[in-house]
Amino acid sequence: MGDVYIQGVDMIRFGRFPDRSLTSLGAEAALLALDDAGLNMGDMQAAWCGNLGQAGGMVGQRVLQEIGQTGIPVVNVANACATGATAFREAWMGVKAGLYDVVLAVGVEQMGRGLLGGAGGSKGISKEGLLGSGIMPCVFAEAGVEHTRSYGTTFEQFAQVSVKNHHHSTMNSKAMYQKETPLEDVMGAEMISYPNTKLMCSVNVDGAAAAVLVSEKKARELGSGRAVKVRASALTSDPYSDRDLVMPDINTCTRNAAAVAYEMAGVGPDDLDLVELHDCFATAEILHYENLGLCKDGDAGRLIDEGETALGGRIPVNVSGGLLSKGHPLGATGIANIYEVSTHLRGEAGARQVEGARLGLTHVIGLGSACAIHVLEKPA
Amino acid sequence: MSEKVESSGPLPAVPYIKLPEGADPYLEGQKCSSCGAVYLGQRMACGKCFSREKFEAVKLSDRGTLHVFSIVHRSFPGVEVPFVSAIVDLEGGGTVKGNLVGVEPEPGSVELGMPVDVFFDDAGRKDGDGNSYVSYFFRPAA
Ligand SMILES: [Zn+2]
Numbered sequence A: 001m002g003d004v005y006i007q008g009v010d011m012i013r014f015g016r017f018p019d020r021s022l023t024s025l026g027a028e029a030a031l032l033a034l035d036d037a038g039l040n041m042g043d044m045q046a047a048w049c050g051n052l053g054q055a056g057g058m059v060g061q062r063v064l065q066e067i068g069q070t071g072i073p074v075v076n077v078a079n080a081c082a083t084g085a086t087a088f089r090e091a092w093m094g095v096k097a098g099l100y101d102v103v104l105a106v107g108v109e110q111m112g113r114g115l116l117g118g119a120g121g122s123k124g125i126s127k128e129g130l131l132g133s134g135i136m137p138c139v140f141a142e143a144g145v146e147h148t149r150s151y152g153t154t155f156e157q158f159a160q161v162s163v164k165n166h167h168h169s170t171m172n173s174k175a176m177y178q179k180e181t182p183l184e185d186v187m188g189a190e191m192i193s194y195p196n197t198k199l200m201c202s203v204n205v206d207g208a209a210a211a212v213l214v215s216e217k218k219a220r221e222l223g224s225g226r227a228v229k230v231r232a233s234a235l236t237s238d239p240y241s242d243r244d245l246v247m248p249d250i251n252t253c254t255r256n257a258a259a260v261a262y263e264m265a266g267v268g269p270d271d272l273d274l275v276e277l278h279d280c281f282a283t284a285e286i287l288h289y290e291n292l293g294l295c296k297d298g299d300a301g302r303l304i305d306e307g308e309t310a311l312g313g314r315i316p317v318n319v320s321g322g323l324l325s326k327g328h329p330l331g332a333t334g335i336a337n338i339y340e341v342s343t344h345l346r347g348e349a350g351a352r353q354v355e356g357a358r359l360g361l362t363h364v365i366g367l368g369s370a371c372a373i374h375v376l377e378k379p380a
Numbered sequence B: 001m002s003e004k005v006e007s008s009g010p011l012p013a014v015p016y017i018k019l020p021e022g023a024d025p026y027l028e029g030q031k032c033s034s035c036g037a038v039y040l041g042q043r044m045a046c047g048k049c050f051s052r053e054k055f056e057a058v059k060l061s062d063r064g065t066l067h068v069f070s071i072v073h074r075s076f077p078g079v080e081v082p083f084v085s086a087i088v089d090l091e092g093g094g095t096v097k098g099n100l101v102g103v104e105p106e107p108g109s110v111e112l113g114m115p116v117d118v119f120f121d122d123a124g125r126k127d128g129d130g131n132s133y134v135s136y137f138f139r140p141a142a
Helices: A023-036 A057-069 A083-096 A136-151 A155-169 A183-188 A218-221 A250-265 A282-291 A302-306 A328-344
Strands: A005-009 A047-050 A074-077 A102-109 A191-194 A206-214 A228-237 A275-276 A359-366 A370-377 B026-032 B055-061 B061-073 B082-091 B095-100 B115-127 B132-140
Touching: A005 A083, A005 A218, A005 A328, A023 A206, A023 A302, A023 A328, A047 A057, A047 A083, A047 A328, A057 A074, A057 A102, A057 A250, A057 B115, A074 A083, A083 A102, A083 A136, A083 A228, A083 A328, A083 A359, A083 A370, A083 B115, A102 A328, A102 B055, A136 A191, A136 A250, A136 A282, A136 A302, A155 A183, A155 A282, A155 A302, A206 A218, A206 A328, A250 A282, A250 A359, A250 A370, A275 A328, A282 A302, A328 A370, A328 B026, B061 B095, B082 B115, B095 B115
Parallel strands: A047 A074, A047 A102, A275 A359, B095 B132
Antiparallel strands: A005 A206, A005 A228, A102 A206, A191 B061, A228 A370, A359 A370, B026 B055, B061 B082, B061 B115, B082 B095, B115 B132
């Protein structure tokens, strides 16, 4: 069976666009990706659209109403924070299965401001602040504290993740923020849920990203020299674990997805040149160093201390600025990190370019849970 | 759970809190009779071993150890902060999440792995119909 390639991929600059419609954001990203591919809507044989906030709203079809209604199959995808990556993966499956040669995947989200999380049901009384907290900064704080419990990881080490990712975003004009945040600013920012301060929480922004996926045959025919090969696509949900009901297990589904992806790609973590992983909170990035095999269990604190995951280090992580600084528009995030890695593999990342990048990995995880990983390879 | 029932006392904040007449409140788990996994609430089949054997209602321990915590400084409007959100492994099985009280809400005051007791008290909140609720809380073991 032939490989699948990313012929075109792009994202809009993430930000807050209260005066724009959700569909116009998705449409803009789709047009950018089509332009990058040198194709138009008339070439697309199917489309997938990831969006969470209006999951019942036929967003994909509405995007096509803005850019070209050709009657192709459109599937709308919702899968928590893995929504965009799942839309991409479903598009990949359509080509991989041999059904299509050229397809479109779009991810788009308009976010409110404020906290995400469990407000509890409508019956009875709210459980927030009564039975602990279900807000996301707390859920991921507790996951981080578990790492502290196992390995002694410190508040400062978690905070260094934010220092690094904010620094990276100063080189990315498509990030929400381009602002250095020294360690004392990160640690001294408003505490949201210990050990996550405000600067250690991802930014709620509006955003959209899109990709055009093609078959090997089509990539050869187009001969652009910029087609990024999809070496692996993996998707998992959370298997049973003892505390899963009250403490979402973000580790096991990531480890399982990584194992599948590395096997499919025929590579290991040492072969990677860069990683865009799901730093929804600074605490989470530390856990995923180990979950993705970038270091041994217990070594994640050392990795951040020694700058191994910074640009110029052994394995740069989130050189885009990550969700912490680039922003986290849920449905768009998964395709935006595919855009980031592809841009490095094409050697087009400018000041933040990871030199000689040949192989990269993208990772997202949504609570509930869904984890998606893609391994991408430099154009031949 | 939405109408005020005159003759009854306070209601449980969550269904797995049991308030027996004339006896102490307790937490109730549903135990898979095949593999022993404990759930807070009924299942069609066991998530761990897929067994469809009948689940057994079991009284969960009121003692446990603190697995992890976070100190929540910002929550939804109206929620009193800071508070300690805690995940506790109960003796004999079952994990529950709740507020840890009786400690300062500061990182240095909360010890990972510390033994805690479960106790029950008024939830301090009423529903729209004026019903009172009983909830559970954790405190450092006596
Ligand atoms: Zn079982």
